[in-house]
Amino acid sequence: MAAPELENPDDGGIEEGLFSHLIELRSRLMRAIVAVLVVLAALIPFANRLYTELAAPLVSRLPQGAHLIATEVASPFVTPLKLAFYAALFIAMPVVVYQLWAFVRPGLYRNEKRLARPLLVAALFLFYLGCAFAYFLVLPAAFRFLTAVTPQGVEMMTDITHYLDFVMLMFFAFGLCFEVPVAVVILAAIGVVSLEQLRSGRRYAIVGAFAIAAFITPPDITSMIMLAVPMCLLYELGVLAVRWLLKPAAAEAA
Template identity: 55%
Template sequence: MIPMSDSSSLFSHLVELRSRILRALLAVLLVFLCLVYFAQDLYHYLAQPLMAVLPENGQMIATDVASPFFAPFKLTLVLSFFIAIPIVLHQVWGFIAPGLYANEKRLVAPLLLASTLLFYAGIAFAYFVVFPLAFAFFTGVAPEGVAINTDISSYLNFVLKLFFAFGVSFQIPVAILLLCWSGATTPANLRQKRPYVIVGVFIIGMLLTPPDVISQTLLALPMWLLYELGILAGGLYTGKKTTNNNNKEPE
């Protein structure tokens, strides 16, 4: 039988969790309502990297009757979530913060901010750097006599997957810092693995980008630089932690 105090505590946590989730959903909804009027314009802007490299007779098409409505609607909904991520993470932080120690709070809050900024940076990098190169390659290798008419829903699904992939891959510094914080590894160990990491990021670049050296390098180099940034951040945190431990007075 659950004690009355534990039951009340669990109920209060569930109520707060529901409140936090509702606030996060409300933030996404408010952003969506502000953007839905511009849904067609947003999709047009998203399609620019492909439209800019299509041949003279190339165009985007809708193979489903409802695609002209649902594709911009889906894009606006996903974009609303991306824009509202700071508020969503703030609600997550507000829920977990009371259960953290002071030193954990000092680490988690900056990590949430850094994770958000890096996610946005990954999306921007994909749109402004990778998309123009990738779509130019894809349209350039089309066999003679093949008309390039991309379905708007298929294009949306493709770019959203790349957005997510690049947004997640740009979380490398945060992941490294968390690994160092948990004691799973150290900056020294990560430096020793640098040659394997360099080979690994170029393999990932080969798998995620078209088979040309330029686009592969444009993905691999940022991932390598983010890895080095993560090692630097992990070294600073480890050094600060060691200094704080040495400054503690023995009991």
């Protein structure tokens, strides 16, 4: 008769550890959600004012008598609330990122923590910078071009929901494009590219920046240049960051 199979004593510890990690993950996610909801509750009374500020780059460049319109019954109510939610997520993003960082930090090595902290801070700052760049510089230039090329006899009246979707897409696109230095450092840190390859690949980075800018921006040369040139400069910043951040790490590892 075969002896009964003994239960592996390590299974209980593994299950307990996994369960505790899931509990902590839920706790971190709940804190992040609460932070977003608190900011959202504070912004809801100012939702209409927020939309007015968001629409300013277009409204100030519309022809005399033109204005934004609402083509759906609930748009005047729902669209400002959507904007308030986006703004709450935008404002509370440092809290969200910190909660995720606090969850993964115990499992990282010392050199990984040393590299991850500045990358997270830089990623947040660059994303905000990209959104601000789009709002204050790119959108006014794009709307100036679009209103100028409107055919004779066509009255430009943009739907408020479509305008919000367009601007949020531009914010997201510019925020991601401004993450070039972070992406360069990560690629170098995991060994995909070396510092020498980054330096020799500048011409390809320039071509790629203009290709991405032509795809993302509205169809005017000014907006394309206004995105491509910062991306090229940010690529150079990423190369410098690789030199500053990864060389000390390599020395410590040796």
